[in-house]
Amino acid sequence: MTLIKSISGIRGTIGGAPGDALTPIDIVKFTYAYCEKLRERRPKASGERYRVVVGKDARISGEMVEQLVCGTLLACGVDVIKAGLASTPTTEMAVIFEKADGGIILTASHNPKQWNALKLLNEKGEFLNAAEGAAILECAEREDFSFADVDSIGTITEKDFTDAHIDAVLALEAVDTEAVRKAGFKVVLDAVNSVGGIIMPKLFERMGVECVKVNCEPTGRFAHNPEPLPANLTELCSTVVKTGADLGVSVDPDVDRLALICENGEPFGEEYTLVSVADYLLSREKGKRKLATSSNLSSSRALRDVTESYGGEYFAAAVGEVNVTTKMRECGALIGGEGNGGVIYPALHYGRDAIVGAALFLTNLAYKKMKVSELQKTYPQYCITKNRIELSDKSLIDKILSEMKKIYASEDINDIDGVKISFESRKEWVHLRKSNTEPIIRIYAESATKESAEKLANEIKAIADRIIAG
DSSP states (O other): OOEEEETTEEEEEBSSSBTTBBOHHHHHHHHHHHHHHHHHHSOOOTTOOEEEEEEEOSOTTHHHHHHHHHHHHHHTTEEEEEEEEOOHHHHHHHHHHHTOSEEEEEOOTTSOTTEEEEEEEOTTSSBOOHHHHHHHHHHHHHTOOOOOOGGGOOOEEEOOOHHHHHHHHHTSTTOOHHHHHHHTOEEEEEOTTSTHHHHHHHHHHHTTOEEEEESOSOOSOOSSOSSOOGGGOHHHHHHHHHHTOSEEEEEOTTSOOEEEEOTTSOBOOTHHHHHHHHHHHHHHHTTTSOOEEEEETTSOTHHHHHHHHTTOEEEEEOSSHHHHHHHHHHHTOSEEEETTTEEEOTTTOSSOOHHHHHHHHHHHHHHHTSOHHHHHTTSOOOEEEEEEEEOSOTTHHHHHHHHHHHHTTTSEEEOSSSEEEEEGGGTEEEEEEEOSSSSEEEEEEEESSHHHHHHHHHHHHHHHHHHHHO
């Protein structure tokens, strides 16, 4: 059993002892702490009610966790707007629609079915920052509870925000529903038996796209590993070819990540979801405004290349959605996100959103009038590899990172999140990040080919071995 408490929320496996897994006691403690800090963050006059949106993906444990969270919110005197089965971006949008004080999303994202989590939102429908998350953790550990009296218990209102979210996406100037309709696209959708099976077919129907459904019943019994990586999408790939579809679309259980499959059954590459959408938006806005984009340090250089090709500027952020959105605000980014298929389009909201990502991609495809595989070839071609260094002593991590900075001091170094070394002359980079929970350094390397990326990663691992030896 596993329970992970972090500044972004609480995540764990269902079943087991309190403190060792995501149990009812842990859920109540954490929800109570969220309410306490909500009052501190947003003071209100006596008698004014707090309102919090609660949405969930289709996990088997979802109903149980939802009842505990909603019950605790009521006991804290907070009114609940229950969104039911809703994607993460839909719940984020619901906070905005309702002008609520916050939100709680019940999802463990791409983790397997035994996992669930509480992800915490502020009044903007965005994830709490590090300081706010740390304050909630500290409050939960104190276990100093005081609940509302009977006359102050909260109320529950149930509301479905699916159509409102789709309406907002289709109202965007950059989304051309008519062009997509005229293109007559056929799409195969793999929604991994979660809430994507509810919202994505509705989006496609509204855009005039024929949708072949694979694993779209929201049972929470995932048909395969729910992370939308090529190794887990073999059924989607084969169905795209078999049905003669123009595109394959995969989303994770909470629909904040978007992975695409070309018409030939080959992966488009999750790193290129954001790149392609950015290319389209940059082409629209060139000459009209200052162009800027942002993604985290472990995302592909291709976004930077495309941005600079339009005379724009790229800004790197530390890993983590809240870090990317913070950087996007600082630089006034037109578009940003993460290389795992996470598209953040501020014209809609500051959150990863596969729904708006799909709508923008289809619009771009309709305008380009080319096959998806042909579109992919128009972008800078890079390959990222992922490795790790496992250590017996966690104290060695900082030593290794420090020494790497000295060894590669002549290269472009970014140390806002671990150490990223960019070899500009070769258009290569390697990013070393320490795990917060294990004695591990994760190594991400990017180059023109898989072989050259692996060579770079192996070079770094060999140096790390020498530092460890000593």
